Amino acid sequence: MQTLGLALMGTGRMAHVYGPKIGAHPGLRLEVIYNPRITSAARVADQYGGRAMDDLDAVLADPAVDAVVIATPTDTHVDYIEAAARAGKPIYCEKPLDQSLDRVDRALATLDSHPVPFMLGFNRRFDPDNSALRMAVQNRGIGRLNMLMSWSREPSPPPIEYIRASGGYFVDATIHDIDLLCWIAGERPVEVMAAGSCMFDPRIGIEGDFDMTMTTLKMASGVLVHINNSRSCAYGFDQRLEAFGDEGMVQTLNQRDDNLVRWDKTRTAAREPLKHFFLERYEQSFYNALDEFHAAVTGERAPSATAQDGRAALAIALACAQSAKSGQAVALEFK
Template identity: 70%
Template sequence: MIGIALLGTGRMAHVYGPKIGAHPGLDLVRVYNHRPEGAARAAAMYGGTPSDDLSATLADPAVDAVVIATPTATHLDYIDAAARAGKAIYCEKPLDGTLERTERCRAVLDAHPVPFMLGFNRRFDPENARLRAAVRAGEIGALTFLMSWSREPAPPPLDYVKSSGGYFVDATIHDIDLLCWIAGEWPHEVQAAGSCLFDPGIGALGDVDATMTTLKFPSGALAHVNNSRHCAYGFDQRLEAFGRDGMLQTLNRRDDDLVRWSGRATEARAPLKHFFLERYDESFSAALDAFHDALVAGEAPEPSAEDGHRALGIALACAESVRTGRTIALG
């Protein structure tokens, strides 16, 4: 049994808390928030001992690893403290919103090597994983195109947008990591376009809510991502891989996948899963499974800090492409 300290009690902690508590190989030992009332409320829901003392939390010998589910800007500090304490780390994405601080995260992990996993949960969605396995097994021959549709049902609150790091860092980074993982290579150039079409408040903050991105890989394969902060019919999440010998697709998940035919409608189907919490629920559990299994086997978990660093660099290059109208070469 691996003892876990959950750091944070906000939205993502509410995703991980119940899943840690239900996992047969993980024991939720402590729940940390610098505000004692927040720690107490979360511990009452998920289990574990509430704590507002980070040093005491990390000094607890029953804590083998931490799950960092705090705001992005705090990740570096918690990674530093946990690594110095010799605790394995699972950290919600991204490592940070800036390359400079992301490089500092990597330096900390180099100086204090502990098992580290970054929470790019979409790699662990069963359908995404099956598509990748089929691509890598050569089912469609040489890969030509990868395409990702990732559209949210409604824009987030403006307070969230202000601290999100921009749409590419907040959202497109998921697609970037997923497509690069499927392709097995990193792009050498990126071109992106963005508009604000749904929420003028987002535009007033200097951000966009509709984007299209093209990645070009060294093999010549091309990837396309389109993101939207609004989608009238739900959380639209699809992938397509096109190769010399065929095509693979993942389809949207629904609350009820039964297809109905009647005098009123043909192929009537239930609405799409509403948001990422519902659509990717299984993936968060599978990510914790992978973290647990790597620790038990003494293997390096994936995705790694390097994966996070490279994905962030590409996301920031997308934002630069929108600002400048240029194709951005990647190192």
């Protein structure tokens, strides 16, 4: 297996997701940790290996760096994508590409003029349960698909500082469900209708955002998609999917550390709590996504989560936000 030296851009929460996964992959080597603040880069390098660097030009000129993983704040993604593409380095980038379609289009133009392998980190596509459900749909295991539904509820609201920089609930969170369900259905919506409310943290409402939303996507085929999101959930990280067809239905269920169902004198069917958050629930998906990136860079296959997928998901998320604010359905058209 060809080994690729990676530069991990960023030292925040997602760096601590990707650092261990890179180290565990036999075809990947963590070569560089980059942050403009060298002390931050050094701390992460001490944990996961690699050289701490604070000079972007030097990182991208380093012959030991075969590709980059961009795990920096969203508003920096486009700048790093452009720099890496111009340097000829393959790119894996966390979602979303940006919060602005204009800036996303700028990144796409750069990738067109400086073509390199590019993959967007929609990790939920790479979760084994989600992949199995999609396979059942694609293989017509439930006949003709009629409806898709997802439940994505987080255990507690994030800090208000995060909310202010998030781009809004639809762009920050619902975008994962949008991409996943469009991927499963094999098509994109022609119309969206969304509603939002603020029920858990009034500070989120003061910021003009929601902590609870419902979204409906209508596909060109007539398939209806429902997305149920909440920033708070008393029983943990609730993540489920259902695909309903004219010949049956398939579901993914929540995951627990202990899946035994217990029956005794004091309880019936009591089970362990749900996985705490996305870091635990989707741990395997991040490794699987990096594995596909390795395959894309080494020429084994094209990446499945593309920059165009990222643009489409953002356009849909922004339309959902528009719908929730206006109370009206929003029509969409994709080439």
